[in-house]
Amino acid sequence: MKAATANEMREIDRIAINDYGIPGAVLMENAGVAVVRRLEVVVEPLIDRKFCILAGKGNNGGDGYVIARHLVNQGAKVKVFLLGEKTAVSGDARINLDIIDRMGIDVIEIINERDWDKVKLAATFADCLVDALLGTGFRGEISGDMARIIDIINAAGKLVVAVDIPSGVDADTGRICGTAVQAAHTVTFGSPKPGLFLYPGAEYTGELTVADIGIPTAVIARQNIKQNVIMASAVRDILPCRSPAAHKGMNGRLAVVAGSRGLSGAAAMTAEGALRAGAGLVTLAAPASLQDILAVKLTEVMTKPLPETATGGISQEAVPDIAGLSAASDVLAIGPGLGRHEETAAAVRAVIAAADCPLVIDADALNALVGYTDILSECNALPVLTPHPGEMARLTGLSSQAVNADRINIARQAAAEWGSIVVLKGARTVVAFPDGEVYINTTGNAGMATGGTGDALTGIIAGLIAQGLSSHDAAVAGVYIHGLAGDVAAQAGMVGMTATDLIKAVPAALYGIKSY
Structure with missing residues (x-):
């Protein structure tokens, strides 16, 4: 099984969108649906269960908005917390944010101290926390508000499902960038990433699911990926x-x-x-x-x-x-x-x-x-x-x-x-x-x-x-x-x-x- 680096996965997405004409919104939809399918297994039944989705401003957050929509459609109770302001969300993620806004799903921007209190309260009473904060492209050290929200997730003692990769884990090396989300389950897309298998990242990944989100297999093959997982x-x-x-x-x-x-x-x-x-x-x-x-x-x-x-x-x-x-x-x-x-x-x-x-x-x-x-x-x-x-x-x-x-x-x-x-x-x-x-x-x-x-x-x-x-x-x-x-x-x-x-x-x- 191949394991794609962050740069390789970025190129795979680009080729799928630009050369094959698969809209990014379709890939995002498929990614969100794949996570919900996993949630149907680990949080069964979904109806009346409480979910707290922690979303970033990028495409990982966009996956979270898709997840929120499908969970609500299946009778779950959902709160979405956006680390930042809605005006900072753009592209395919913005499309899906606008959809859940129109559906009346509770989207709370974390801006002031009162908002942080809401996050802690929601995490305390949730059945499951969904980490949709950072994707595989993140580089650097986790600090400030991002570190604060990750600490809240880890301190809640709840079932945590990470979207693509636990936030704070380096996709290529498994290095922990200051702090990271401790997930019980991770649903990754298209191809697994090396950092999900290498310690210490592997310890934060939990049970790993590799989801097909509709990227043609030929696109992945074209990358000549040289990282393999022994099967x-x-x-x-x-x-x-x-x-x-x-x-x-x-x-x-x-x-x-x-x-x-x-x-x-x-x-x-x-x-x-x-x-x-x-x-x-x-x-x-x-x-x-x-x-x-x-x-x-x-x-x-x-x-x-x-x-x-x-x-x-x-x-x-x-x-x-x-x-x-x-x-x-x-x-x-x-x-x-x-x-x-x-x-x-x-x-x-x-x-x-x-x-x-x-x-x-x-x-x-x-x-x-x-x-x-x-x-x-x-x-x-x-x-x-x-x-x-x-x-x-x-x-x-x-x-x-x-x-x-x-x-x-x-x-x-x-x-x-x-x-x-x-x-x-x-x-x-x-x-x-x-x-x-x-x-x-x-x-x-x-x-x-x-x-x-x-x-x-x-x-x-x-x-x-x-x-x-x-x-x-x-x-x-x-x-x-x-x-x-x-x-x-x-x-x-x-x-x-x-x-x-x-x-x-x-x-x-x-x-x-x-x-x-």
């Missing part, structure tokens, strides 16, 4: 089909280079994640001193001891051994638990530069690339990088706060600059490709905020590549499967959930997707 059906279609006569060699050979003294768990979870994702043969290469520990931890995984440093990480002498292992493998996952010793980091860079097979690069292997991202261009296959915001911050020289504030653009720019697939982990993981295409993942939950879940993702993506998926498809499918496995595991409770619980749930997640 179960798309993942199902790219997952490998296993032959009834399959044997382990047909399901891929995967090498994992991971672990150091005190960090053997990261290595084990990466290898287990790969197995649970369906890889046929997994070999874990780790410092020799970990051999006994890993042999106890892992039953189905083969292990390969590597030369190590005095501090228990892999040494430069391990590079030839890893090169031989990667040459015999379909994919190499490297990084979890390797530690940050400089000799280990140098060995990692040597392995990345010389690897013959596709790479999945995570954790300490990413830290080894800080200041050395140019070597990614030497890779024989498009590498997959899986940084969390802190690792991304180190790689880009930004703060983790800056990374999270603009996840799509930061990941997109990095993917283009490094010639790599960038999987920016976190709540709503983003997968970016060098051509600018971006995928937003919506599976997963707060129970995954625990050590080791990132290592599991590395193993899952690598396990899919081992089975023949392209690095592109494996990254997209991997993040969805990873999040869905977390959702399956969370059915037993999020608090106290572990990465091992998630890993064990991967087969159930895969089965669910294939049965979708």
Whole structure:
């Protein structure tokens, strides 16, 4: 499913109106009707229910006037509050404002303090508040009267339905511009917007409905929208089909280079994640001193001891051994638990530069690339990088706060600059490709905020590549499967959930997707 930015949606509207001759008033009518259809479901029955519609001076407010008309026609009791004066409303919004004026619907201009008292009183006794204040084109910080009315909406404790997007949420990034309407439901039009899926905006969106308002599908297709939301059906279609006569060699050979003294768990979870994702043969290469520990931890995984440093990480002498292992493998996952010793980091860079097979690069292997991202261009296959915001911050020289504030653009720019697939982990993981295409993942939950879940993702993506998926498809499918496995595991409770619980749930997640 495509997710259009504010500028893309503005252009889509313009083409629909100017090139196809669809009047803006028709689109506004369809938008308002779509919201009323949703209200029929969440506030049932409409008759005699009290609605308070908070409207701005633009087209979002115009949608609100359409909503008011249809609600009244169905027997609801409606008050409309306009933040400003009627004389400031123009265009299609003015047409619909004049209609409800003629219908005798109560439209109150919020101008003086007495008007603010009316808003508070109406919100107190309403069954539902409709946010029609700001649309997707808003930029800047919420302040003044707009902040005041949003605070009234949020303090009322009522069911809130947002029109197109909760006012105060940035449509492109999900950033909250000072304050924002906390909606229980949002009805968005034509195409969803990225900010409805990205946190913190996703937390304000509530249950999302994408409504068709009559824009021709060809108009949306013409925009070449590069933001996508990962859907179960798309993942199902790219997952490998296993032959009834399959044997382990047909399901891929995967090498994992991971672990150091005190960090053997990261290595084990990466290898287990790969197995649970369906890889046929997994070999874990780790410092020799970990051999006994890993042999106890892992039953189905083969292990390969590597030369190590005095501090228990892999040494430069391990590079030839890893090169031989990667040459015999379909994919190499490297990084979890390797530690940050400089000799280990140098060995990692040597392995990345010389690897013959596709790479999945995570954790300490990413830290080894800080200041050395140019070597990614030497890779024989498009590498997959899986940084969390802190690792991304180190790689880009930004703060983790800056990374999270603009996840799509930061990941997109990095993917283009490094010639790599960038999987920016976190709540709503983003997968970016060098051509600018971006995928937003919506599976997963707060129970995954625990050590080791990132290592599991590395193993899952690598396990899919081992089975023949392209690095592109494996990254997209991997993040969805990873999040869905977390959702399956969370059915037993999020608090106290572990990465091992998630890993064990991967087969159930895969089965669910294939049965979708």
